[in-house]
Amino acid sequence: MTIDVPQSILDALTDVAMPRLPPERRALGSVAVGDHSVPVHRHGCIVMGSGAAGLRAAVELGRRGGDVAILSQSAWGGTSACSGSDKQTLHTANTAGRGDDLNAMARAIRAGGAMDEDTAYIEAAGSGRALASLQYLGLPLPQDPLGGTLRYQTDHDEVGRATSCGPRTSRLMVRVLAEEAIRLGIPFFNHTTGVRLVTNGGRVAGVLAMRPKQADRANPLGLAFYRAPVVVLAAGGPGELYRDSVYPNGCFGSLGMALEAGIELVNLTESQFGIGTRREGFPWNLSGTYVQALPHIYSVDAEGREHHFLGGCYRTTQELASNIFRKGYQWPFHATRMLDFGSSLVDLAIFRETEAGRRVYMDFNRNPEAVPGDLPFSLDRLDDDVARYLGTARASQATPIGRLRRMNPLAIELYRRYKVDITAEPLEFAVNNQHMNGGIAVDTWARTSLAGVYAVGEAAGTHGVTRPGGAALNAGQVFGTRAAEHIAASGLARTAPGEDAEASVAAALAGAVRAVESVLRAGSPLDVAGVRAEVQARMSEKAGMICQPDAIAGGLSEARALNARIRSEGIAHDRPAEAVRAVQWQQMALASEAVLSALDTFVRAGGGSRGARAICDPAGASLPMSAAGPLEDYRFRPERPEHGREQLVVRLDGRAFEVSARPNRAFDEAARPFFERDWPDWLTGRIYGLADR
Known part of the structure; x- marks a missing residue:
């Protein structure tokens, strides 16, 4: 017996057509920075990334009256739109049968360790709303005849909280959210790659981007400045970091850019293979x-x-x-x-x-x-x-x-x-x-350590050592919504900055342009292909699923040497499109050093094997066996329990990385909300903690 599914249905769930983008809005003027005439766009909030998480943040902020725009390197070309599996999973609270226990779901989400307990509860509590709103927008999640959502078991999931539209679940999510963004009139800027966060007075002031198709004599690198007091980083994970990768080509993420802005990253030791x-x-x-x-x-x-x-x-x-x-x-x-x-x-x-x-x-x-x-x-x-x-x-x-x-x-x-x-x-x-389980460190409202910058989706390091399959799609929807709620409550994104805004950040913008120019050096012995080959080979061979402590340390030394060469010699490029790639590979080389710094610190502290990686050690207590006998070359260290109760924080200080440990944030399961007591905090906006920074 086979499932008799009409070809038209198979086509609709595999060939998912995406909406046509609206006409692009023109720049509001330009500003002279060195040899560049840089177009200027002004908005209340810039969302970097057009995947499911970024679109959710943009849609929710647009619904709340925010002046928001979306920058995308390649609309509908990222991980959300182009990746999946046999029946790509969305992991949410189980509404079938007797419902779900949110505390139990939170415990399952954080079970692998090195995850904030409050984050896990937020993902559990927000999952029902995320699922229902996606269904409202038209996501075709399967139901039984009585309206219950069909469920199955997935990775690290003993209950069966998974559901799916098929192999293209996240692409279908992108489509319905994109259609809503277009309906709301949210502007898109496609073929636009954010390369530097411009900061002023300890907070973000906008994004310097590169638009190769807009390059001309007056603006040879195709630069553009997006002035905004709020930025949401939603450009996905560092897919180009490994040679052996299942990411779509061209997925760079924003970890390097965040590091250069002084933003803290967390859990870079944790990935999925x-x-x-x-x-x-x-x-x-x-x-x-x-x-x-x-x-x-x-x-x-x-x-x-x-x-x-x-x-x-x-x-x-x-x-x-x-x-x-x-x-x-x-x-x-x-x-x-x-x-x-x-x-x-x-x-x-x-x-x-x-x-x-x-x-x-x-x-x-x-x-x-x-x-x-x-x-x-x-x-x-x-x-x-x-x-x-x-x-x-x-x-x-x-x-x-x-x-x-x-x-x-x-x-x-x-x-x-x-x-x-x-x-x-x-x-x-x-x-x-x-998948990168780590990423940019955020609080319970998706705020980063730099004022005005939020991070959602795979850009955010909200996952611990392991996570249930499909929890990442849910986390992007939950925290995309929470980021938008917090931004709306702050009032910062209601209107765009005025025309005088550029003058106040002129020095910072000029510094960002010089930083881009310093990477691009004609005649450099380093080129994009060479940097890519070196970074990807090192990460795949020395920081993949099978790791040796000495190899990690050696890889870190090599990564430091490469970044020193890039600072000294830059990266050659032949045309504007390759200039963008040169800057992205400079930042990817930086992210590679950050990952290896975290791994080396973890291993030197006695860190053992968990989640993504086996830390092989001749003195390790864990020995895999095969039918032919022991596999001594793969004897590994077990995880130390105390490491699951903390996370490694990475920050770039000048040219050196600082790595420190912090305990996981706790969540009191015994605490109970009380309506009359707690309602005023919601009514007055005290739940957003706007005065705590």
Whole structure:
């Protein structure tokens, strides 16, 4: 039996057309800065990024009367619009059946450690509103006949709080939010890359951006100044940081820009790595039903010989197949799941194959091969949790492609759209970097350490060591809304600054322009391609999911040396578009040093393996085993419990990074609001804490 879904429905959920942007507003004038005639735009708030989180902040502020504009490097080209998985997840409070316990949900969100307890509760409490408002805007989340939202289990989720519109959930979120932003008349400035935060008197004064298509003789770098007393950073994560990455190409984020403005970052040691198709083709996460269909996984060497490498990892065919299945809801690599023949032993085995120069494939026309000497694969020989899931899904077809077609035909259709027919050919994949759990440090209203600057979405470091799958989409919606509420309450974004505003920040703007010019040096021995190759290779090889303390320290020394060279020699460029990339790679090199500084500090303090990374150590107490015996090269340190109760804060002080620890913010579950007592704080706006800075 297969799901009989009309082609028109499959098309609508995979080919998601985005709205046409409105005509762009003209600049209000220009200001001479050195050799540049810089156009000036004035708004109450600038949102950097046109993904789901940034659009939510813009829409909510626009609804509240704020004068807000959106800057986008490439509208509909970021992670929200271009990434996903088999049935991309939105993680919200479960409204089906008996509802949910928000305290329990908050505990699940922060269970991995190194996360603020109040943030976790905010995400839990705000999730119902986020889901309902998306449905109101037209997001087609699935329901049962009585109106309950359909749910399933996802990563780090034992309750089943996940829901999905299919593989394009976040793109559909972007579409409905973009349509609302356009309806509200919010201006968009596309092909506009923010490169420097302009500050004045200890607070933000606007954003210096580069617009290559606007470059001319009077403005050779295509500079533009967006004057605003409030800026929301929502440009996503540092997707270009790793060579082995499942991010769409061109995702740089804003961590380097934040560092240069003196803003604090947090939890840069925490990322996510997992299996996905390679970036050179169509990058996509292979979680959920892709692996729950139980495809055959194998590698091919340079001579074209196949290797059934998982057969040497697990003791029985049943154990092998069941752990392939568990990658569906244990998708991210986790060091502890390498132990006791767990599901992350699959990730480690794939990592070892690629390190050996072999290419790894997933074949949906073949069932898993038997472990040598054991019984062949059979749906009748699976662990209880696996058998129960497949039975409930009625996925008893003879082949993986049959089971996948039964459980999720959209998963097949998606790859077909990108000229990959997984019904006929194997799918090449690897272990890739997928998400930065750390980022810009924010408080409970998404405020950063620089007055007037907020951060939402993956730009914000609100996640801890682990998070339930889909919690990031929810967090962006919740904190995008909270940022807008706080900005509206402050009154700072109601109107744009007056024409005299440029004079008050002229020196700061000139400094920002000089900083950009200092990066761009004709004749420099450094170029964009070289800096990119060096940064990505170092991060993938020395700060990926398998780490060695000495390699981290060596990588940090190399990163410092590269940044010293960039400061001294700059980066060459041939044209305005490459000038933008040169500045972005200068900032990415800075972000790389920040990550390695945090990792090195963590490891030198005895930090162990958790979440994204295994910290390998010959004296480590944790030893993964394979069917062939112990894997001594991957013996690792376990996590120290005290490190889960704190977070590492990183700040750029001049040219050096300061790394310090702070305890997680606490949340008192026993505290109870009382309506008559607490209502006046909401009525008067005291809940926003506007006087506490």
